[in-house]
Amino acid sequence: MKSVLRSFAIPLVQALVVLLFLAWLAAGKAQAAIEVHQFNNPVLQKRYDSLTAALRCPKCQNQAIGDSDSPIAGDMRQNVADLLKDGRSDSEIQNFMVARFGEYVLYNPRLDGRTWLLWGGPAALILIGLMIVTLIVRARRRARVRALDDDEQARLSALLATHREVSRDAKERS
Amino acid sequence: MNVRRLVLFVPLVVVVGLGAFLYQRLDDDPYARDSALLSRPFPEFSLSTLGDPQARLDASLLKGQVSLVNVWGEWCPTCKHEMPQLLDLASRDVHMVGVDYKDTRAKGRQFLEEFGNPFSVNLFDPDGTLGFDLGVYGAPETFLVDAEGVIRYHHTGYIRPEDVRDVILPTLERIAKPAAGAAGEEASS
Numbered sequence: 001m002k003s004v005l006r007s008f009a010i011p012l013v014q015a016l017v018v019l020l021f022l023a024w025l026a027a028g029k030a031q032a033a034i035e036v037h038q039f040n041n042p043v044l045q046k047r048y049d050s051l052t053a054a055l056r057c058p059k060c061q062n063q064a065i066g067d068s069d070s071p072i073a074g075d076m077r078q079n080v081a082d083l084l085k086d087g088r089s090d091s092e093i094q095n096f097m098v099a100r101f102g103e104y105v106l107y108n109p110r111l112d113g114r115t116w117l118l119w120g121g122p123a124a125l126i127l128i129g130l131m132i133v134t135l136i137v138r139a140r141r142r143a144r145v146r147a148l149d150d151d152e153q154a155r156l157s158a159l160l161a162t163h164r165e166v167s168r169d170a171k172e173r174s
Numbered sequence: 175m176n177v178r179r180l181v182l183f184v185p186l187v188v189v190v191g192l193g194a195f196l197y198q199r200l201d202d203d204p205y206a207r208d209s210a211l212l213s214r215p216f217p218e219f220s221l222s223t224l225g226d227p228q229a230r231l232d233a234s235l236l237k238g239q240v241s242l243v244n245v246w247g248e249w250c251p252t253c254k255h256e257m258p259q260l261l262d263l264a265s266r267d268v269h270m271v272g273v274d275y276k277d278t279r280a281k282g283r284q285f286l287e288e289f290g291n292p293f294s295v296n297l298f299d300p301d302g303t304l305g306f307d308l309g310v311y312g313a314p315e316t317f318l319v320d321a322e323g324v325i326r327y328h329h330t331g332y333i334r335p336e337d338v339r340d341v342i343l344p345t346l347e348r349i350a351k352p353a354a355g356a357a358g359e360e361a362s363s
Contacts, residue, residue, distance in 0.1 A: 058311040061204060071276070072311040075302060100309040102210035 034069055037081040044084050051080050051093060054108060058101045209328035210309055216243075216323050217307035224274050224282050224296035231297060236323045240350050241269040242342070243317040244293070245305055248274075248281035250313040252332045257289040259333045264292035268346060272296035275305045275313055318342070320349045 039045040052066030057073040065073040065080075076097065083093045097105045109115045148156060211217075216233050223229045236243070244260060246253040264270050272293035274282040277300060286296070299305055308317065318327035326349045333342065 058207065058309075070311075071302075075306055079306070099210055100307060101311065102208050102309070104207050 034066075035074065035077070037077065039081075039084070047090060048081060048084055051084075051090060052077055054106070055080070055094070055097055056105050056107050058105060064107065205330070207330065209325075209330075211317075211325045211328060214325055216317070216319050216325055217304065219297070219299075219304045219307070221297045221299055221304060224272070224279060224286075224298045227279070227298075231295070233323060235271065235295070236319045237321065239269050239321055240346055241271050241319045242346070243271045243273060243319060245273045245275045245308065245310050245313050245315045245317075246285075247277045247313050248285040249277065253285075253314045254289055256314050256333050257292065259335055259338050260292040261290050262335075262338060263342065264294075266343070270294055273299050273304060273308075275299050275310065276302045316342075318345055318349060 037048060039048060049066070053064050055065045055076060057063045057065045057068040057070055057076070059070045059072045060068050063073070065076045067073075079096070080093055083096060088096075094106060103109060103114075109118060111119050216236050218233050220230055220232050223231060235241075242263060244256075246256075260270065270293045272291075272295070274296050277285075277298075279298065282296070282298070286293075297304065302310075308315070312331070314332065316329040316333060317325050320326050327341075327345045329337070329341070
């Protein structure tokens with residue numbers, strides 16, 4: 001039993017070590033392509049990180065400028081760093097990028113005439129869904145508690161009478 | 175069929191409609207962007223030229239006549255294929271301004287020697303600062319600027335020979351007429 005365990009466990013551990021090593025190599029390579037901007041102020045560093053994570057690289061299909069090694073993403077990171085050191089606010093920096101590269105660069109599009117459906121759509125759909133569910137539940141509850149009216153009562157009695165007759169006939173035959 | 179039954183078809187209609195809408199957008203070019211610079215003045219700059227490191231040119235260069243501004247670089251293979259179209263435009267008396275983007279003087283000059291020089295002047299933008307203010311994220315990119323120095327058209331990427339005929343020349347003609355199209359905004363491609 002012990003030897004069986006060992007014969008499986010050892011190659012598994014070896015494979016894991018190799019995989020981890022490869023992952024570490026790949027991570028190092030990915031990082032090597034993107035320069036590091038150092039800030040004396042940890043708040044600036046944090047703002048830099050969140051800005052570069054939320055600005056989209058115009059050259060790439062779907063990458064933040066903080067993740068991309070394309071030259072334009074590098075230029076944009078440099079500009080973000082310079083503007084931060086210059087004391088500009090986050091929204092000023094976003095406006096600066098939008099003025100050059102368009103709304104496309106914002107991963108969180110602003111609420112305006114073109115994007116209201118994007119922002120309001122999910123909430124509107126949830127509201128519509130809630131309304132429909134409420135209507136259905138109400139209709140069912142009303143149907144359950146409402147007493148039968150005269151016509152319905154008469155129809156029910158007639159049905160019950162026929163049913164009684166039919167079952168009596170069946171019993172007599174058997 | 176009563177109204178209650180018809181209501182059951184609403185989700186089907188919505189799904190088919192949504193599917194048709196999304197299907198039609200599948201053909202969209204994912205690289206196409208709206209330019210942020212349309213109807214805006216050409217950004218300020220102060221750059222030397224490819225030929226003369228001492229020269230200082232600014233945005234007044236683009237005032238007084240309609241200009242075509244082409245951002246190129248020696249490192250850009252598509253720019254080489256675009257040169258015949260630009261030479262064709264230059265032969266039609268268009269004021270052509272080149273921006274040698276993120277390049278070295280030696281390489282830029284060599285490029286023009288090899289592939290021809292359609293430009294009446296080449297701004298030298300080694301750091302890409304003007305390119306950045308123009309929202310350029312690659313090369314080639316082309317801008318049409320009216321006599322007031324306002325950007326009226328932005329073409330991202332390669333200009334095909336048919337683009338010269340179908341888009342560039344008609345647009346140049348339209349913006350050459352003073353004030354006629356001042357209210358209109360052009361779509362970028």
